[in-house]
Amino acid sequence: xxxxxxxxxxxxxxxxxxxxxxxxxxxxxxxxxxxxxxxxxxxxxxxxxxxxxxxxxxxxxxxxxxxxxxxxxxxxxxxxxxxxxxxxxxxxxxxxxxxxxxxxxxxxxxxxxxxxxxxxxxxxxxxxxxxxxxxxxxxxxxxxxxxxxxxxxxxxxxxxxxxxxxxxxxxxxxxxxxxxxxxxxxxxxxxxxxxxxxxxxxxxxxxxxxxxxxxxxxxxxxxxxxxxxxxxxxxxxxxxxxxxxxxxxxxxxxxxxxxxxxxxxxxxxxxxxxxxxxxxxxxxxxxxxxxxxxxxxxxxxxxxxxxxxxxxxxxxxxxxxxxxxxxxxxxxxxxxxxxxxxxxxxxxxxxxxxxxxxxxxxxxxxxxxxxxxxxxxxxxxxxxxxxxxxxxxxxxxxxxxxxxxxxxxxxxxxxxxxxxxxxxxxxxxxxxxxxxxxxxxxxxxxxxxxxxxxxxxxxxxxxxxxxxxxxxxxxxxxxxxxxxxxxxxxxxxxxxxxxxxxxxxxxxxxxxxxxxxxxxxxxxxxxxxxxxxxxxxxxxxxxxxxxxxxxxxxxxxxxxxx
Ligand code: WTA
Numbered sequence: 001x002x003x004x005x006x007x008x009x010x011x012x013x014x015x016x017x018x019x020x021x022x023x024x025x026x027x028x029x030x031x032x033x034x035x036x037x038x039x040x041x042x043x044x045x046x047x048x049x050x051x052x053x054x055x056x057x058x059x060x061x062x063x064x065x066x067x068x069x070x071x072x073x074x075x076x077x078x079x080x081x082x083x084x085x086x087x088x089x090x091x092x093x094x095x096x097x098x099x100x101x102x103x104x105x106x107x108x109x110x111x112x113x114x115x116x117x118x119x120x121x122x123x124x125x126x127x128x129x130x131x132x133x134x135x136x137x138x139x140x141x142x143x144x145x146x147x148x149x150x151x152x153x154x155x156x157x158x159x160x161x162x163x164x165x166x167x168x169x170x171x172x173x174x175x176x177x178x179x180x181x182x183x184x185x186x187x188x189x190x191x192x193x194x195x196x197x198x199x200x201x202x203x204x205x206x207x208x209x210x211x212x213x214x215x216x217x218x219x220x221x222x223x224x225x226x227x228x229x230x231x232x233x234x235x236x237x238x239x240x241x242x243x244x245x246x247x248x249x250x251x252x253x254x255x256x257x258x259x260x261x262x263x264x265x266x267x268x269x270x271x272x273x274x275x276x277x278x279x280x281x282x283x284x285x286x287x288x289x290x291x292x293x294x295x296x297x298x299x300x301x302x303x304x305x306x307x308x309x310x311x312x313x314x315x316x317x318x319x320x321x322x323x324x325x326x327x328x329x330x331x332x333x334x335x336x337x338x339x340x341x342x343x344x345x346x347x348x349x350x351x352x353x354x355x356x357x358x359x360x361x362x363x364x365x366x367x368x369x370x371x372x373x374x375x376x377x378x379x380x381x382x383x384x385x386x387x388x389x390x391x392x393x394x395x396x397x398x399x400x401x402x403x404x405x406x407x408x409x410x411x412x413x414x415x416x417x418x419x420x421x422x423x424x425x426x427x428x429x430x431x432x433x434x435x436x437x438x439x440x441x442x443x444x445x446x447x448x449x450x451x452x453x454x455x456x457x458x459x460x461x462x463x464x465x466x467x468x469x470x471x472x473x474x475x476x477x478x479x480x481x482x483x484x485x486x487x488x489x490x491x492x493x494x495x496x497x498x499x500x501x502x503x504x505x506x507x508x509x510x511x512x513x514x515x516x517x518x519x520x521x522x523x524x525x526x527x528x529x530x531x532x533x534x535x536x537x538x539x540x541x542x543x544x545x546x547x548x549x550x551x552x553x554x555x556x557x558x559x560x561x562x
Contacts (some may be wrong), residue, residue, distance in 0.1 A: 005371055006347050009366040014241075014242070015236070015238075016367055018368055021237075026381060031229060033268075034232075042201075042202050043120055043122075045116050045119045045120040047232075047268050048116075048264050048268050049120075052076040052080075052270055053077050058075060058080070059077060060076055061272040062074050064273070064292050066277065070109075070277070079113065079116065080116075082116075086114055087118075087194040088192045088193050088194045089117070090117065090123065095121065097122030098204070099148075100146040101118045102141055102148070103128065104137065104150070105150060105173065106152060107130070111253055114150045114184075115259075120198065121194070125207055126209075126220075127255075128140055131526050132158070133524055135522050136527075138163060138164070139218060140218065141159070141164050141167065142164060143217070143416060146166070146167060147168050148168065150171045153176075156170070172184060202226040208222050211356065213435075213455060213464055216464075221412045221416075222413050226409055227260075227411075232265065233379075233381075238349070238351060238365060241265075245271045245296050246294050246295050247296045248273065249262045250297075250300070256353075262275070274292045283313050286319070289317065289322065290319055295324070296322075296326075299327060301330050301333060302330065302492060304327070305335075314343055324366070326349045327349070327350050329457070329460030330460045334373065336348060349363065352375040354434060357408070358409075358411060359409070361378065362378050371443075373447065375448050376446065378404075383404070384404050384440075385440075387403050391427070396442050397439055401435075402433075407430075411432070436450070456485035457493050458491050471523045474522070477501055477505045477511060479502050481500070482497070483529065484496055484548070487556070495528065496529060496532070496533070498533050498535045498538060498554065506534075533561070536562060539561075
């Protein structure tokens with residue numbers, strides 16, 4: 001097939017010759033960029049924050065934070081000092097290496113200070129996306145066994161504390177202490193800063209991030225300190241970061257992108273990050289790009305499309321500082337690429353990866369011709385392929401399971417409390433099976449072809465259909481339910497629910513609104529179905545599980561419910 005190709009970018013770029021670097025590359029070579037390769041003392045937060053202070057760059061900017069009310073800038077030295085204080089708070093609570101602390105906060109400087117202070121103390125952070133409601137929170141908090149929760153007064157009522165006996169301390173931001181909780185600000189004010197970093201084994205975990213699969217409860221994806229080698233190199237090759245950059249990754253820190261590229265990887269390069277709090281508004285984003293003179297921008301197709309809807313605002317803002325734009329999380333459609341080319345004068349470079357991979361894996365790179373519609377090529381040091389249902393490699397131009405040869409640095413090391421689930425990903429050892437369908441062409445470019453397993457991707461957010469189904473059937477009007485992702489021109493996919501109603505119930509506009517709210521308030525807003533259809537029965541396979549293939553046919557209009 002003839003594909004449109006955009007030529008490699010002219011001028012300076014960090015990765016100049018992809019083929020040459022790829023030839024014999026081993027990630028071990030990346031270890032030399034870290035102080036632990038000389039000192040033997042490792043901690044990912046040391047490399048992201050304190051190293052810069054120790055090496056005399058403490059006064060450079062690290063974080064530009066703003067939202068409707070607050071506008072704060074922090075240097076590396078200031079953040080490191082706050083993180084030391086938060087470590088002091090943890091010491092006063094007798095928090096030990098390897099214990100879990102959950103963060104359920106809106107985007108705010110406190111989020112990043114809490115993360116850094118916990119990880120430098122050897123702790124494991126469990127980030128909880130701000131939109132989660134009671135059920136979603138319960139599953140994740142109970143499974144992780146978090147002893148400490150850091151949250152905000154407006155989010156606290158959603159946390160079912162009475163069902164979480166292992167949670168010993170709840171720290172709440174804001175000045176006023178709430179009964180039974182500790183105040184973040186008060187604890188910080190009285191804490192003695194702890195200058196020593198807790199040195200860890202590079203294979204020790206620092207992060208458990210819950211990701212939805214098709215069936216069952218979300219899986220706690222475990223990441224270890226050694227992942228930094230992958231973060232550093234991908235930020236250099238793919239994001240093309242240089243010390244003079246201002247970097248804005250728009251993802252929420254409740255998801256992997258907002259953690260690895262939101263702050264860890266750019267900080268390892270000493271590059272300041274922009275964090276914009278509050279809800280999405282196109283005007284706000286145009287202003288943020290202009291005001292902070294953002295030079296490298298990492299966002300997602302749905303966001304680009306929402307910006308395009310208000311492109312009349314473009315003329316009001318000077319976006320000339322932008323030099324590199326990247327996309328992640330959902331298919332980068334051609335209309336988005338064309339819009340960026342035309343209005344911003346830059347192509348968008350697609351990046352493919354997952355919570356499980358912990359770092360960018362297959363990417364369009366400035367040094368390579370950009371084949372439109374492709375997600376790009378595997379990065380140096382990484383081998384990808386496409387497998388059939390038996391785990392055999394299928395060769396070019398054949399669709400199958402996208403798989404990665406195990407052993408890349410930021411690869412997840414476990415599924416928390418679930419060895420069996422972890423092994424399932426590696427059922428075709430040595431290949432990690434992603435759950436995505438794909439093919440590659442004769443030049444080695446990969447093409448994403450959707451999920452294999454029914455996991456929904458709405459606005460780049462990963463939704464497990466089983467979680468939504470479980471919630472829907474709790475509603476008295478619903479006997480049975482099945483949920484699938486329906487293609488949508490703005491959001492990539494929307495959540496569509498097929499419901500079997502109790503006798504005598506009808507799918508009225510009111511009931512749909514009620515069901516939507518039921519999921520919104522019980523599970524999470526982004527998981528709430530935008531569309532409903534009443535059916536006589538949910539399609540099931542011989543073993544009684546929901547027939548996700550059939551559902552896919554239904555949402556695509558290829559076949560109809562009986
Ligand atoms: C999807 C997000 C199309 C894919 C980093 C994957 C993409 C899931 C792309 C992981 C892309 C990610 N084009 N689809 N460039 N990147 N995906 O764990 O289905 O939230 O399996 O990690 O997002 O979502 P997750």
